[in-house]
Amino acid sequence: MDRNRHFLSIADWTPARLREALDLADRLKADPDAAGRPLAGKTLAMVFTKSSTRTRVSFEVGTHQLGGQALFLSSRDIQIGRGEPIADTARVLSRYVDGVMIRTFAQEDVEGLARHGTVPVINGLTDLLHPCQIMADLQTVRAEFGADLSGLVVAWIGDGNNVANSWLNAAAQLGFRVRLACPEGYDPDPAVFAAAEAAGVVELVRAPADAAEGAHVVTTDVWASMGQEEEAAERARAFDGYHVDAGIMARGADDAIFLHCLPAHRGEEVAAEVIDGPASRVWAEAENRLHAQKAILTMLMGTIS
Ligand code: CP
Ligand code: NVA
Numbered sequence: 001m002d003r004n005r006h007f008l009s010i011a012d013w014t015p016a017r018l019r020e021a022l023d024l025a026d027r028l029k030a031d032p033d034a035a036g037r038p039l040a041g042k043t044l045a046m047v048f049t050k051s052s053t054r055t056r057v058s059f060e061v062g063t064h065q066l067g068g069q070a071l072f073l074s075s076r077d078i079q080i081g082r083g084e085p086i087a088d089t090a091r092v093l094s095r096y097v098d099g100v101m102i103r104t105f106a107q108e109d110v111e112g113l114a115r116h117g118t119v120p121v122i123n124g125l126t127d128l129l130h131p132c133q134i135m136a137d138l139q140t141v142r143a144e145f146g147a148d149l150s151g152l153v154v155a156w157i158g159d160g161n162n163v164a165n166s167w168l169n170a171a172a173q174l175g176f177r178v179r180l181a182c183p184e185g186y187d188p189d190p191a192v193f194a195a196a197e198a199a200g201v202v203e204l205v206r207a208p209a210d211a212a213e214g215a216h217v218v219t220t221d222v223w224a225s226m227g228q229e230e231e232a233a234e235r236a237r238a239f240d241g242y243h244v245d246a247g248i249m250a251r252g253a254d255d256a257i258f259l260h261c262l263p264a265h266r267g268e269e270v271a272a273e274v275i276d277g278p279a280s281r282v283w284a285e286a287e288n289r290l291h292a293q294k295a296i297l298t299m300l301m302g303t304i305s
Pocket of ligand 1: 051052053054055056125133261262263
């Protein structure tokens with residue numbers, strides 16, 4: 001499988017290809033029509049087995065802006081939800097559509113879709129990764145600190161989850177540093193962490209204040225991700241103290257910004273004074289999902305005319 005034909009993980013794309021996508025995302029932000037209509041006559045299937053606001057709407061609107069059409073396919077309605085194998089779904093969808101975006105639980109299902117289908121597959125979030133989110137986050141960070149990310153320090157406070165894992169992949173590819181503060185038992189994926197460690201770009205600490213020290217970006221996510229609802233009470237206890245508040249932001253660099261992929265829980269992982277305060281860039285970050293994904297759609301599905 002040619003992993004450049006898909007966007008399954010940030011780790012699959014070279015630094016040059018990631019930068020090409022981010023540069024195109026910037027051009028599309030400045031001019032939404034900068035790429036023309038590269039998806040004219042094309043269809044993106046969007047398979048969701050988890051909820052979404054931003055991913056669904058930004059992919060649907062982005063595909064439309066690029067001249068194509070998007071199909072929203074909830075697992076509640078299609079046969080995947082009744083157990084049709086992912087391989088069969090991949091073979092069939094490939095005969096109708098020009099690309100598939102999928103949000104689901106197992107990374108292996110996204111990989112299987114790419115392996116068994118013949119069209120590009122985009123990972124719209126799994127339990128392991130959230131690569132599209134980090135492309136939008138990188139676009140937001142570049143707007144603030146410039147395109148050379150080499151001196152950047154990103155502080156991740158909280159759960160070593162899918163978003164954290166994709167931050168680590170991005171750091172390994174692009175050469176900035178991530179300092180994570182996770183409670184014991186909630187560290188990032190071991191293989192993703194090992195790759196970032198081998199690249200010399202990661203440090204794991206336990207105290208949020210230590211992670212935030214001098215950081216340019218302070219970021220966090222919910223304590224319980226989708227699919228972990230039953231662990232919510234246990235997680236609330238484990239993550240007590242893992243809040244981003246004004247005190248944590250004050251530890252960061254003078255021009256530090258706050259990011260959150262959203263949805264956010266004010267009063268839990270982030271204080272309202274931070275997410276609704278002057279350092280917050282979360283609305284630009286959410287907007288950038290549209291631009292970054294249009295760049296990815298253009299690169300994977302676009303017809304060069
Ligand atoms: N950040 C993000 O992926 O949001 P949604 O779950 O609303 O798509
Ligand atoms: N970590 C969160 C991200 C939501 C966009 C989740 O997986 O639910």
